[in-house]
Amino acid sequence: xxxxxxxxxxxxxNILPSDIAMKIYGSKYDVVxxxxxxxxxxxxxEDVINALVKEIRALxxxxxxxxxxxxxxxxxxxxxxxxxxxxxxxxxxIESESKILPMxxxxxxxxxxxxVVPEKKRPLPIGRLEEIIKEDLS
Amino acid sequence: MAKVIVYxxxxxxxxxxxxxxxxxxxxxxxxxxNLVTANNIxxxxxxxxxxxxxxxxRYAAVDVPSGVRGRMSLIGPIIEESEAAIIVExxxxxxxxxxxxxxxxxxxxLIRTKGVPVLxxxxxxxxxxxxxxVQKIKAFLGGLK
Numbered sequence: 558x559x560x561x562x563x564x565x566x567x568x569x570x571n572i573l574p575s576d577i578a579m580k581i582y583g584s585k586y587d588v589v590x591x592x593x594x595x596x597x598x599x600x601x602x603e604d605v606i607n608a609l610v611k612e613i614r615a616l617x618x619x620x621x622x623x624x625x626x627x628x629x630x631x632x633x634x635x636x637x638x639x640x641x642x643x644x645x646x647x648x649x650x651i652e653s654e655s656k657i658l659p660m661x662x663x664x665x666x667x668x669x670x671x672x673v674v675p676e677k678k679r680p681l682p683i684g685r686l687e688e689i690i691k692e693d694l695s
Numbered sequence: 696m697a698k699v700i701v702y703x704x705x706x707x708x709x710x711x712x713x714x715x716x717x718x719x720x721x722x723x724x725x726x727x728x729n730l731v732t733a734n735n736i737x738x739x740x741x742x743x744x745x746x747x748x749x750x751x752x753r754y755a756a757v758d759v760p761s762g763v764r765g766r767m768s769l770i771g772p773i774i775e776e777s778e779a780a781i782i783v784e785x786x787x788x789x790x791x792x793x794x795x796x797x798x799x800x801x802x803x804x805l806i807r808t809k810g811v812p813v814l815x816x817x818x819x820x821x822x823x824x825x826x827x828x829v830q831k832i833k834a835f836l837g838g839l840k
Contacts (some may be wrong), residue, residue, distance in 0.1 A: 559732065560728065561728070563707070565707060622707055622708065622711040623710075623711050623714065624707040624710055624711060624722075624724070625720075625722050625724040625725055625728070626724050626728075627723075627724040627725070627727030627728040627730075627731055627732075628727070628728075628731055628732075629732065632731075633740075634731070634740045634741065647705065649788060650703070650705050650706070650707070650788065650789070650793070651707055653786075653788035654706065654707050654708050657708070657818060657819060657825070658708070660819055660821070660822055660825035661708055661712075661819075661825055661828075661829065663822060663825065663826075664819075664822070664825040664826045664828065664829040665829055667826050667829075671827060671830045672823040672826060672827070674823050674824050674827050677817065
């Protein structure tokens, strides 16, 4: 079965999308590659893609992220060239998550002690609010 | 190797971390792929047929908007398949197939009522939080069979 995956690079990674594309062009694998601004889209047989993904990840184990994609690369149903421009629907999620990729990369590479982070303030539980109201009204 | 559903179901970071730790991430693009690349597309271009919302009836009542039922026809079977879950609350940027708040509420509810191990997290906003985020996911996935 043909599958499609995104290979996305962290903005702090030394690997560029073009490096990944060149690596794939030079490999023995028979896959379709599309280079984009945030990484590459690869399409091919499932076992081929899975083997290729391992090799690509080895280029920068903490700076390269892989994600599944439903549509094949350049599919006219999603390609913005055919839809009159604008980002395709799934791009916004990638764009938003890309902003925190450098932090995730540094966290993956971190081998020291895990810092203690104070818990974020949460809204007052309903039960406690009810108690406060009853105390005030009694 | 456990099958782990991630929420948001289109998250790159979560699905990548799950696959990195040797488990299978259950994500929506896989369900979409089965639909749009099927050999016998019955309803081009996206192969969305009346059967989709009908499948969604297993998860949401008939008076629920068809958009919720349509989304549940993709996400519902994934939830049924899952053996564990990672939920990141309030991502704030859910769009596309994950952009329906009522569906998201239902998805989180179904995951929690399924009784599988669930890890609740928030997206990190600084390096210290990112380290805790990654460490918690590693520990959670390490504990799964």
